[in-house]
Amino acid sequence: MRITAEAKQKTRERLLAVAHKLLARRSLADVTTREVADQAGLAHATLFNYFPTKDDLALALCRQLLDEAEADFAARRRGDEGLDEDLFAHAAAGLRRLSPYRPWAGTLLAAFRPVPGAPEVPGDDDPAALASRHLAAVSGIIARHRGAAAASPMALHLYWSLWLGVLTWWAADASESQQDTLAVLDHSLRMFGASLDGAASASGAAP
Amino acid sequence: MTSDIHPALAALPADLQAPVESGARAELQRLLADIESRALPVGRVHRAWILGALQARLAAGYLAAWLRAGFADGDERVRLYNEAHLAAALRLLGTMGYLRGAVSKVGQLLANWPTLAPRAFADTLAALQFEAPPMHFALLREAVRAELGSDPEELFAEFDVRPFAAASLGQVHRARLKTGEEVAVKVQYPGIAGTIRADFANLKALMLPLRMTRDWDNMREQVDDIMQMLELETDYLQEARWQELVRRTLEPLPELVVPRVHAGLSTRRVLVTDLLRGQHLEDWLAGSPSQAARDARGRQMMAAAFRLYYDAQLIYSDPHPGNLVFLPDGRLGLIDFGSCRQLTPEELAYVRLMERACAGDEAAWERGMRLGTRLPEDAEFTREHRQLLCDFADWLWEPLRHAGPFDLGSADYFPRGVALWTSAVRRRLTRNMPLNTWINRNFIGLRAIAYRMGSRVDMQALHREALATSTIRGGLP
Numbered sequence: 282m283r284i285t286a287e288a289k290q291k292t293r294e295r296l297l298a299v300a301h302k303l304l305a306r307r308s309l310a311d312v313t314t315r316e317v318a319d320q321a322g323l324a325h326a327t328l329f330n331y332f333p334t335k336d337d338l339a340l341a342l343c344r345q346l347l348d349e350a351e352a353d354f355a356a357r358r359r360g361d362e363g364l365d366e367d368l369f370a371h372a373a374a375g376l377r378r379l380s381p382y383r384p385w386a387g388t389l390l391a392a393f394r395p396v397p398g399a400p401e402v403p404g405d406d407d408p409a410a411l412a413s414r415h416l417a418a419v420s421g422i423i424a425r426h427r428g429a430a431a432a433s434p435m436a437l438h439l440y441w442s443l444w445l446g447v448l449t450w451w452a453a454d455a456s457e458s459q460q461d462t463l464a465v466l467d468h469s470l471r472m473f474g475a476s477l478d479g480a481a482s483a484s485g486a487a488p
Numbered sequence: 489m490t491s492d493i494h495p496a497l498a499a500l501p502a503d504l505q506a507p508v509e510s511g512a513r514a515e516l517q518r519l520l521a522d523i524e525s526r527a528l529p530v531g532r533v534h535r536a537w538i539l540g541a542l543q544a545r546l547a548a549g550y551l552a553a554w555l556r557a558g559f560a561d562g563d564e565r566v567r568l569y570n571e572a573h574l575a576a577a578l579r580l581l582g583t584m585g586y587l588r589g590a591v592s593k594v595g596q597l598l599a600n601w602p603t604l605a606p607r608a609f610a611d612t613l614a615a616l617q618f619e620a621p622p623m624h625f626a627l628l629r630e631a632v633r634a635e636l637g638s639d640p641e642e643l644f645a646e647f648d649v650r651p652f653a654a655a656s657l658g659q660v661h662r663a664r665l666k667t668g669e670e671v672a673v674k675v676q677y678p679g680i681a682g683t684i685r686a687d688f689a690n691l692k693a694l695m696l697p698l699r700m701t702r703d704w705d706n707m708r709e710q711v712d713d714i715m716q717m718l719e720l721e722t723d724y725l726q727e728a729r730w731q732e733l734v735r736r737t738l739e740p741l742p743e744l745v746v747p748r749v750h751a752g753l754s755t756r757r758v759l760v761t762d763l764l765r766g767q768h769l770e771d772w773l774a775g776s777p778s779q780a781a782r783d784a785r786g787r788q789m790m791a792a793a794f795r796l797y798y799d800a801q802l803i804y805s806d807p808h809p810g811n812l813v814f815l816p817d818g819r820l821g822l823i824d825f826g827s828c829r830q831l832t833p834e835e836l837a838y839v840r841l842m843e844r845a846c847a848g849d850e851a852a853w854e855r856g857m858r859l860g861t862r863l864p865e866d867a868e869f870t871r872e873h874r875q876l877l878c879d880f881a882d883w884l885w886e887p888l889r890h891a892g893p894f895d896l897g898s899a900d901y902f903p904r905g906v907a908l909w910t911s912a913v914r915r916r917l918t919r920n921m922p923l924n925t926w927i928n929r930n931f932i933g934l935r936a937i938a939y940r941m942g943s944r945v946d947m948q949a950l951h952r953e954a955l956a957t958s959t960i961r962g963g964l965p
Contacts, residue, residue: 359649363624370626377630458634460678460757467627467678 293331293341295321300342309339309385339389343379344411350374351418364426364477368470371422372444375415376451376462383459387452391445416441423477431477439476443469623659623677625649631678635755640673643753647673653810655824657722662763669762671750672823674724676757681722712922717805721826724759730802730825731761737800738822740957743788745813745821764821769809769940779942781818786896786943788820791950793934798958801831805926807933809940829926838923846881860921880908884931887947897942902935 299320303312314335318328332338354374362370379386419440420432447469451462632640640647644663651659658676665671720726728749735746747762754760789812796802806827813821831839838859845853857877863869883905887894896902909932938945
């Protein structure tokens with residue numbers, strides 16, 4: 282019997298829903314792929330047709346959450362934000378969605394260092410795709426405030442480095458309600474905004 | 489990161505940047521190198537961000553100019569020596585994460601001491617209290633959510649995304665509760681409490697070369713006390729407790745208003761109180777109020793201080809213009825109670841002793857001065873030191889010894905107190921028990937505001953009235 286694309290998609294979503302539920306309560310190391318497959322009503326081996334490793338499953342979950350965060354960000358925008366505030370709101374929306382999974386999500390995401398600007402393959406769970414989707418959103422924000430030329434590959438590379446640094450900090454942040462992460466994120470993004478303006482004035486472009 | 493520090497340092501007067509004594513320079517360089525080499529400490533986060541502010545740079549420069557003026561007529565060698573340490577201290581100030589808080593406080597102090605800072609400086613610095621660079625709303629939203637579990641838009645019926653006032657450790661927004669009341673929401677900068685602790689550790693490291701000096705023990709005691717005070721200011725729940733105590737204490741005085749705290753929406757880093765709509769000092773003065781209005785406001789302010797002291801043993805150590813709201817109906821609003829101190833039984837005993845001393849008890853005077861200046865048992869006051877203390881005490885008591893309205897706005901009275909204080913600093917006669925720092929801030933701060941208002945207040949009568957209802961007897965706030 283052939284499995285339709287729609288049935289595949291539904292199975293994939295079922296697996297992610299189970300992972301969502303289990304990983305919100307327990308650590309990534311503690312949850313097994315067998316458990317996820319069992320609770321989704323699938324044979325263990327079938328899971329690997331969808332997610333070759335547990336990390337791939339976790340990354341797919343992160344991607345789903347970050348997609349939801351993009352919608353949250355868009356819904357919260359007033360329209361009069363500056364670049365710093367827009368970038369902060371965008372990043373904070375992501376951290377909010379990821380926060381139930383903080384013990385592993387920050388470390389997992391920060392461990393991947395895909396090359397920015399790599400072409401996105403729609404539907405692909407590859408870490409590079411995750412990065413490029415995130416950077417596409419950031420690029421849109423920069424373009425809105427400073428023009429498309431400001432969202433250069435170098436600027437996006439700097440942003441991605443800062444974002445990974447924030448994720449690393451966040452994963453290990455012992456401060457109450459991770460308030461230190463807010464300060465680190467704010468500072469990082471102000472620095473990034475200032476570097477964009479510095480680059481613009483150095484090249485003679487309007488900031 | 490370094491480049492963020494330099495603009496603030498560059499704002500110092502040029503001749504102040506050169507003569508740094510070599511020991512202090514080496515220590516400073518070691519400290520800066522240490523700070524620069526550390527990975528992502530949150531202190532740096534705030535420091536870099538804070539130092540970008542024009543106001544901070546201005547204030548650092550003005551602070552330097554002001555302190556220099558205090559040494560201007562002293563011995564040249566002493567002046568240079570002091571300047572070397574001052575330059576090092578200012579450079580350290582430039583590396584501190586809580587600079588925004590410190591600068592606000594310096595600004596408030598200078599704005600209150602109009603004879604020390606030129607008028608234009610005082611006006612610029614007065615603006616610091618309300619115009620410091622804000623957190624953008626996206627950061628504030630996350631800070632509120634971290635404390636209260638929901639976004640401001642969910643917690644309040646309306647929330648103004650623009651702050652209307654900058655507090656030393658946070659900022660204040662107007663909002664409307666779902667029940668309709670207008671409120672002020674004070675939100676603290678994330679991580680600032682940890683930053684203050686880290687900065688004081690750095691400050692103590694810088695102070696190490698001074699440990700062989702005669703005043704080291706006292707200096708350390710005072711720094712510890714300041715740290716404790718700043719840490720207390722980071723706890724808005726403590727501030728809420730003070731505010732409620734002040735409100736209850738001042739309830740019998742209908743001319744005074746203290747906003748209610750909304751405890752259900754307040755945490756250690758978020759404080760929600762009723763909103764007072766009125767003017768601050770500069771705007772009020774710009775309307776050229778009558779002498780009667782100036783006198784009435786001065787009387788209200790002093791009555792509040794007497795009551796707090798006699799009925800609650802509370803010292804409100806941050807009386808600057810930003811904490812007063814001049815309401816259109818003639819009442820005076822008091823806000824911001826982060827910097828209060830309630831006397832312990834031991835401190836109360838000390839204050840009682842000083843009251844007896846100031847009333848003429850020679851033995852109490854000797855014992856009180858020794859305690860208050862932390863003078864070792866085997867040391868003697870110099871004649872100069874003794875005279876200065878007597879003069880300062882006389883200055884403090886003068887309005888209370890005067891029958892009828894005392895002109896706190898006279899060209900003579902307040903500047904004389906400033907001169908005495910400046911003289912004590914210049915001669916390095918600054919040994920003090922920490923409580924006195926609080927008391928002096930209260931005394932001098934209140935009189936500075938009254939001086940700016942040009943108020944004539946019957947201090948003796950107010951004192952008598954406060955004593956009549958007091959839970960304690962004797963004394964002077």
